[in-house]
Amino acid sequence: MPTNTRESGLETLIVNYLVNSNGYEQGQNSDYNKEYAIDETRLFRFLQATQPDKLEALGVFTSDINKSKFLNRLQGEIAKNGVIHVLRNGLKVYPVTLDLYYLLPSEQNVKAKELYEQNIFSVTRQLMYARDNAKLALDFAIFMNGLPIITCELKNRLTKQNVEDAVYQYKTDRDPRELLFQFGRCMVHFAVDDNEVKMCTKLDGKKSWFLPFNQGYRDGAGNPPNPDGIKTDYLWKQIITKNQLSNIIENYAQIVEEKDEDTKKLKRTQIFPRYHQLAGVQALLADASDKGAGHKYLIQHSAGSGKSNSIAWLAHQLVSLSKDGKSIFDSVIVVTDRINLDKQIKNTIKSFMQVANTVGHAEHSGDLRKLLQGGKKIIVSIVHKFPYILEDIGNSHRMNNFAIIIDEAHSSQSGSMSAKMNMSLSANYESSEEESAEDKINKIMEGRKMLTNASYFAFTATPKNKTLEMFGVPYEEEGKIKHKPFHYYSMRQAIEEGFIMDVLQKYTPIHSYYKIAKIVEDDPMFDKKKAQQKLRRYVESNETAIRMKAEIMVDHFHDQVIAKGKVGGQARAMVVTGSIERAMQYYYAITHYLQQRKSSFKAILAFSGEHEYGGMVLSESAVNGFASREIEKKLKKDPYRLLIVANKFQTGFDEPLLHTMYVDKVLADIQAVQTLSRLNRAHPLKNDTFVLDFANETDVIKEAFSKYYTTTILSDETDPDKLNDLESDIHAHHVFTDYHVATIVELYLNGAERDTLDPILDICAQTYKDELDESGQVDFKSKAKAFTRTYGFLASILPYSNPAWERLSIFLTLLLPKLPAPIEEDLSRGILEAIDLDSYRAEAQTMMSIAMESSSPYEIDPVPTSAGGGKTDPELDLLSNILATFHDLFGNIPWTDEDQVKKYIAGIPEMVAKDKNYQNAMKHSDKQNAKIESDKALNKAIINLMTDNMEIFKQFNDNQSFNKWLSDMVFTVTYNTEGEVYSGDVTI
DSSP, X not given: OOOOOSHHHHHHHHHHHHHHHSOOEEEOGGGEETTTTEEHHHHHHHHHHHOHHHHHHHTTTTOHHHHHHHHHHHHHHHHHHOHHHHHHHOEEETTEEEOOOOOOOOTTOHHHHHHHTTOXXXXXXXXXXXXXXXXXXXXXXXXXXXXXXXXXXXXXXXXXXXXXXXXXXXXXXXXXXXXXXSTTTSSEEEEEOSSOEEEESSOBTBTOOOEEOOOOBTTBSSOOOOTTSOTTTHIIIIISSHHHHHHHHHHTOEEEEEEOTTTOOEEEEEEOOOHHHHHHHHHHHHHHHHHOSSOEEEEEEOTTSOHHHHHHHHHHHHHTOEETTEESOSEEEEEESOTTHHHHHHHHHTTOGGGTTOEEEOOSTTHHHHHHHTTOOEEEEETTTHHHHTTTOOGGGGGSOEEEEEESGGGTOOHHHHHHHHHHHOTTOOOOTTOOHHHHHHHHHHHHSOOTTEEEEEEESSOOHHHHHHHSEEEEETTEEEEEOSEEEOHHHHHHTTSBOOTTSSEEEEEEEEEEEEOSSSOOEEEHHHHHHHHHHHHHHSXXXXXXXXXXXXXXXXXXXITTTGGGGTOEEEEXXXXXXXXXXXXXXXXXXXXXXXXXXEEEEEOSSOEEETTEEEOHHHHHSSOGGGHHHHHTSTTEEEEEESSTTSSSOOOTTEEEEEEESOOOHHHHHHHHGGGOBOOTTOOOOEEEESSOOHHHHHHHHHHHHSOEEEOSOOOTHHHHHHHHHHHTTOSSOHHHHHHHHHXXXXXXXXXXXXXXXXXXXXXXXXXXXXHHHHHHHHHHHHHHHHHHHHTTTOSSOOHHHHHHHHHHHHHGGGSOOOOOOOTTTTTGGGEEEEEEEEEEOOOBOOOOOOOSOEEEOOXXXXXXXXXXXOOEEEHHHHHHHHHHHTTOOOOSSHHHHHHHHHXXXXXXXXXXXXXXXXXXXXXXXXXXXXXXXXXXXXXXXXTTOHHXXXXXXXXXXXXXXXXXXXXXXXXXXXXXXXOOOOOO
């Protein structure tokens, strides 16, 4: 008989594995009660085998009325709290409480093992679930002791159907009002083919939101080839095995309830772990269980990939982790920079019976001690508060083992903070009044070390070199010690799987064009570089420029976001500015234009502290008319649609309704990734995002995202001998002596008053001012800063301590604030008084998709140990030359008839596209050669235009910026690999 390549063949393969290799029973449709959506046969068999006396007390076998009462009670509890809650907590039905599931046992607990083995795992093929239509059948359903927990629809690519057809079937053929498919009745619904798996926790017709449940392949979506079977067999061989399914029921799956503070209505969300979350948390638990306390783990999971749940699942399971009958960790401390994470953790774990009521939030000195003494096993602290709560930990706690989970590790591990934390938790730290300076130095150095009685679990989407070296897994390659994450879920995979949005898909640079007039008769000289910077700031913050850019933002938001119904008409936007002053300018300009447009929307301003503007000292609440803590909640509701920010909300802000970002701030590296990633949160109605960028070049943005698009690896370790070099260079300036260092350190460690420290520091500072010229001062100060920065990092990871380095670090930390910055004459002073803004315009360039191409890991360099800085001689130039260069640099073109020029330029692409050589290159050559032919054709077109418009010809030949823009624009809109002739419009 030939192989069954139909859908039924895949169904047979899965069910046979579950029954023959995994201890499942195979159910029949005759066992299924459609009125209650249960496998009635196995439910009562389980209860009869495990709790016969309770079943007898209920009288379910002696009276149909009693049986109906019982089944109605069961159905009501599942409808109210969900099947997971009922399995975990049992069913209270007067006068008994029934267990409906027995937990996974520990190795030593024989009785628990016997009970667990009483659980009945079953699978029913072609389940005819519908009460009103006997023809409707589900491919298979999985039951736990008769209660349905998983449904599954299968498709087979060999018969030209795939996972998307299974998703479509769920959305169109599986009525969510049917009892089996109602919210909370099952944990999850799987759509499966031989290549991919998708999952959904709430069926809602066409609004059902299915997301991939795949392993990932080469840092991207999908599944790897499987030499031992079908690509998706991990689902039935790893995930729905008896042990793993029990683990998910007990430790992961749940319904989380959140109350809307305004309407008081409860929002219920069913959570089932994504594949990368389950794999990551289990890998961490397995390694910690095997190795015990005292190890470091870096988890690089993309922003928007569910780190909060991963942290919560990890935290509550670390508490119960044991080896040889003894807990591995006495307490779990979660350090975060997100104020609401403790609430998320509580919501996520409150239904786990093993750790109920064990979460505390530590904010003030003494909190940690009280929480530990009060039996709180999981303690959450905000990163900025953490140093203060460590002061009162009793010595008894230093004998305990800790698991320290760090959320957004790149921002949570400053040298001083980690040193204080380590000293407080270290088992070896004891205080004594009789300590010598040497003893105290040794304790400080030990405090800088990673604790041996703690394991560190560091989560971040964007690991810096310092984070990789501190927490990453070291390995040797190419004669270097490199560091990589312990577990990763890449940005690329998250985007391809639809967990997050690709924020670079619709990216539009906005170029500014302006003309600045010289308003003084003479032609003074200025520092060319500084003058250019001042001119740029002057132009971009000018009221005219802000007003025009604000109008572009508001018009775009109404015409391209709201009018097109983005995020189901609920889209929000963020305006990112470079300063509080600029944010305020934008707020008032946008508010004025919204009113001018008679818009129904309003803007919100977000900044920290108070700021003087327009002769008044303003705060967020004064401007917005409501408290700062209300901003996130207000933004979700009309009329508020635009959030204008200065540094706030650019990290950790999780709002799926945020669709568009207007950027008027220079961004680079991690800051660029974190800021733009505020848009990446997925939403069932969100299909794309927009970025309009007034300040950044696209190649800089692309480079920033490239570092974190796949796995980030540290290319080499920091060389500690660089500290020896810096120390030698610092001493060579003879600003201080060994006597000064030793005296200051001893006085400081013994708590001497300021009036005994300052005279010595002031002598050294005076030597710095009197004996060093400007270059020497720059060199000394920059290298002193480099030394303290590098030592603060290396001291935590180097195996050997160096008391001399520790002393020098303490001394320089105290001396540096005493050293004045080198006096440098500002040779650009006065330039703003000599000029005026003559004209300004901002124009959107062609919208593009910034494509990330590399699928291999990105290697970043180790922590820099060089001092940097240094004095450079200013380059002076005449004001007229500076303005001419400035205009050329930023592409200012004073067209005499702008409308006519736009008309001519709009016709150029069609002229180029008709060139035969270009068409031939598109058909038969690569993109590079096609671009060469496109440029040749463009040159011909420009020459042909010479008689009609000399301005375009002149700018094309004389203005390199215009030449490049026109060349790239024409090629972008005309290039077609099929060689088809372009016909269309170009918006200039």
